[in-house]
Amino acid sequence: MIKYIDExxxxxxxxxxxxxxxxxSSRPLRFMEVCGGHTMAIQKFGIxxxxxxxIELLSGPGCPVCVTDRKFIDTxxxxxxxxxxxxxxxxxxxRVPGSSSTLDEEKGKGRxxxxxxxxxxxxxxxxxxxxxxxxxxxxxxxxxxPSSAAGITNATRMGLNNFYLYSSHKVMPPAMxxxxxxxxxxxxxxAPGHVSTITGTKIYDDIPEKYGLGCVISGFEPxxxxxxxxxxxxxxxxxxxxxxxxxxxxxxxxxxxxxxxLVEDVFEPCDDWWRGLGVLPGSGLNLRQxxxxxxxxxxxxxxxxxxxxxxxxxxxxILKGLKTPSDCKLFGKACMPGDPVGACMVSxxxxxxxxxxxKGT
Amino acid sequence: MGKExxxxxxxxxxxxxxxxxxxxxxxxxxxxxxxxxxxxxxLLRLPKKQLAFTTDAFVVDPIFFPGGDIGxxxxxxxxxxxxxxxxxxxxxxxxxxxEEGFPLKDLEDIVKSxxxxxxxxxxSIVTGDTKVVNKGHCDKVFITTxxxxxxxxxxxxxxxxxxxVVGDKIIINGSIGDHGMAIMSARNELxxxxxxxxxxxxxxxxxxxxxSVSSNIRFMRDATRGGLATVVTELCQGKDFxxxxxxxxxxxxxxxxxxxxxLGFDPMYVANEGKLVLVAASEDADNILKAMHDHEHGxxxxxxxxxxxxxxxxxxxxxxxxxxxxIDMLAGEQLPRIC
Numbered sequence: 026m027i028k029y030i031d032e033x034x035x036x037x038x039x040x041x042x043x044x045x046x047x048x049x050s051s052r053p054l055r056f057m058e059v060c061g062g063h064t065m066a067i068q069k070f071g072i073x074x075x076x077x078x079x080i081e082l083l084s085g086p087g088c089p090v091c092v093t094d095r096k097f098i099d100t101x102x103x104x105x106x107x108x109x110x111x112x113x114x115x116x117x118x119x120r121v122p123g124s125s126s127t128l129d130e131e132k133g134k135g136r137x138x139x140x141x142x143x144x145x146x147x148x149x150x151x152x153x154x155x156x157x158x159x160x161x162x163x164x165x166x167x168x169x170x171p172s173s174a175a176g177i178t179n180a181t182r183m184g185l186n187n188f189y190l191y192s193s194h195k196v197m198p199p200a201m202x203x204x205x206x207x208x209x210x211x212x213x214x215x216a217p218g219h220v221s222t223i224t225g226t227k228i229y230d231d232i233p234e235k236y237g238l239g240c241v242i243s244g245f246e247p248x249x250x251x252x253x254x255x256x257x258x259x260x261x262x263x264x265x266x267x268x269x270x271x272x273x274x275x276x277x278x279x280x281x282x283x284x285x286x287l288v289e290d291v292f293e294p295c296d297d298w299w300r301g302l303g304v305l306p307g308s309g310l311n312l313r314q315x316x317x318x319x320x321x322x323x324x325x326x327x328x329x330x331x332x333x334x335x336x337x338x339x340x341x342x343i344l345k346g347l348k349t350p351s352d353c354k355l356f357g358k359a360c361m362p363g364d365p366v367g368a369c370m371v372s373x374x375x376x377x378x379x380x381x382x383x384k385g386t
Numbered sequence: 387m388g389k390e391x392x393x394x395x396x397x398x399x400x401x402x403x404x405x406x407x408x409x410x411x412x413x414x415x416x417x418x419x420x421x422x423x424x425x426x427x428x429l430l431r432l433p434k435k436q437l438a439f440t441t442d443a444f445v446v447d448p449i450f451f452p453g454g455d456i457g458x459x460x461x462x463x464x465x466x467x468x469x470x471x472x473x474x475x476x477x478x479x480x481x482x483x484x485e486e487g488f489p490l491k492d493l494e495d496i497v498k499s500x501x502x503x504x505x506x507x508x509x510s511i512v513t514g515d516t517k518v519v520n521k522g523h524c525d526k527v528f529i530t531t532x533x534x535x536x537x538x539x540x541x542x543x544x545x546x547x548x549x550x551v552v553g554d555k556i557i558i559n560g561s562i563g564d565h566g567m568a569i570m571s572a573r574n575e576l577x578x579x580x581x582x583x584x585x586x587x588x589x590x591x592x593x594x595x596x597x598s599v600s601s602n603i604r605f606m607r608d609a610t611r612g613g614l615a616t617v618v619t620e621l622c623q624g625k626d627f628x629x630x631x632x633x634x635x636x637x638x639x640x641x642x643x644x645x646x647x648x649l650g651f652d653p654m655y656v657a658n659e660g661k662l663v664l665v666a667a668s669e670d671a672d673n674i675l676k677a678m679h680d681h682e683h684g685x686x687x688x689x690x691x692x693x694x695x696x697x698x699x700x701x702x703x704x705x706x707x708x709x710x711x712x713i714d715m716l717a718g719e720q721l722p723r724i725c
Contacts, residue, residue, distance in 0.1 A: 069652070070705050070709055070711075071708075071710045075707070075708060247707040382714050
């Protein structure tokens with residue numbers, strides 16, 4: 026494995042690609058990434074410092090935790106306050122601010138909130154606690170949705186009647202087109218690497234066809250990112266927008282058919298609210314009617330406080346790539362990794378968290 | 387050891403059982419003139435007017451890990467805190483809080499380990515305490531130490547790095563990330579081809595070697611929790627100079643690198659327990675490295691960066707792929723209870 030990584034971190038090759046980008050880049054271009062893993066990798070390896078001034082990298086809504094709206098957290102907290110409920114969740118959701126609390130704070134007060142690494146752990150907890158309602162908080166894009174779908178089908182197979190999913194799963198392409206529709210100036214997308222292993226390339230076809238923008242599906246090593254940026258620059262210089270796979274060792278054109286089918290069997294698209302972007306039609310995923318009894322939102326009655334937004338927080342504009350973290354009045358002062366206000370700072374993959382860590386304040 | 391196989395509440399009561407434990411375990415293994423007197427407080431004669439005085443608590447989980455144990459860690463950690471101030475570590479205290487039911491054999495192994503490490507570091511454990519708490523009220527055993535060393539006048543500036551100037555070199559004695567990843571893999575019982583070993587070690591011997599070949603040591607620190615990154619950011623914080631670190635010069639063992647990649651850790655932020663970071667005048671760097679290479683804890687010593695005039699107050703990394711980015715302080719938790 027180490028040798029596999031080393032090759033994609035070869036300094037000489039990286040600098041060669043940097044030189045080539047510099048050579049062909051003739052005008053200002055802005056490329057946006059929409060994947061939390063890319064946000065971090067770009068900052069960690071110092072990619073912006075390798076690019077000519079003509080090329081600017083923007084961080085878009087690639088962090089599923091960051092785009093999860095406050096109401097979802099408030100509702101999860103409300104569920105956790107029910108006597109017979111155990112909340113199971115991925116770790117990075119627990120510090121996302123709700124209107125008046127976080128799951129972490131509630132955990133500290135003794136509510137049954139457990140961090141799990143996968144939905145399979147949640148199923149195990151449901152099996153071991155037949156008298157409790159175990160709710161799994163399903164957050165994530167196409168990468169994690171298949172595993173939530175598997176959670177539902179496994180629960181059915183295991184005959185579990187106390188396992189529920191509370192879904193805030195989303196799909197990526199509506200956000201990508203919404204940004205362009207909103208007038209955010211982008212010259213191409215560095216497309217998400219792991220989402221694409223599931224979906225394949227077809228979900229991006231509209232972007233070059235209808236919007237004339239290129240999409241290059243990128244891996245996460247420095248050489249992957251630099252090569253993707255080179256490919257996008259070439260596309261733009263030649264005015265030949267298309268969908269290309271740079272991450273050939275992991276992504277196939279058709280994607281993972283089995284996973285796609287599983288998701289289709291369990292979920293159906295719905296309109297969903299994205300923090301900073303508002304409602305995007307067909308961008309969310311709800312459980313199909315036949316799984317209604319496992320849908321926490323439908324099966325478990327709960328009273329949720331009114332959602333309260335924070336003043337001064339510009340996460341929405343940062344997610345759209347309109348502003349940078351340093352434009353935010355709260356950045357590095359009232360809003361810091363240890364004490365976040367907005368979701369962009371909470372998640373390790375959030376634009377503000379990455380900026381804080383690798384650029385400073 | 388007698389018929390007792392486990393620690394009982396009686397061992398902490400101050401009565402017969404306590405005395406037996408002290409005599410047959412602690413004094414037996416730690417034995418030195420001050421401790422043997424078994425006075426309430428150790429009576430010490432100190433050579434210099436300045437002292438370096440430190441305290442530490444050890445709650446590492448698991449208590450036995452590849453490359454060490456909580457006892458060895460307690461001695462090394464305390465010795466190192468004193469030694470990196472430029473002081474010569476002399477005396478340690480060790481207070482034990484033990485959970486009822488803790489196996490005596492394990493306690494004996496820990497004490498033996500401490501005695502052995504203290505001997506090789508040339509320090510004496512001169513006083514201590516034993517408390518036993520009800521089952522469930524502490525996790526197996528916690529150890530709190532203090533350490534005292536004599537601090538020569540000419541080393542007073544070292545702790546705060548007051549004499550640091552642009553052009554000084556930053557040196558480390560070896561690989562980074564070993565301790566934190568060893569603990570991580572021990573906790574998760576990950577079966578690896580080559581187990582990751584903690585780098586737990588007392589550094590006072592190495593430091594004496596260094597200070598004997600250079601009188602231009604500006605700053606020293608051991609890179610424990612928060613890793614190398616925390617040391618270099620603290621070094622220049624609020625100062626009128628910056629730090630530049632070269633990622634290519636950092637040594638990360640293959641197993642550590644693999645685990646870090648797998649789990650998403652940055653080795654620069656992972657804890658060490660036997661790593662010395664020092665800043666020295668550049669003209670002394672060669673001699674210092676030569677002296678370090680001759681010592682068992684300095685074989686992989688190398689220059690990893692330097693003090694620069696640019697970006698005062700901030701530490702920057704030249705990445706291995708030719709880019710650069712800021713090194714920031716660790717925000718939030720990494721791994722709990724690693725020391």
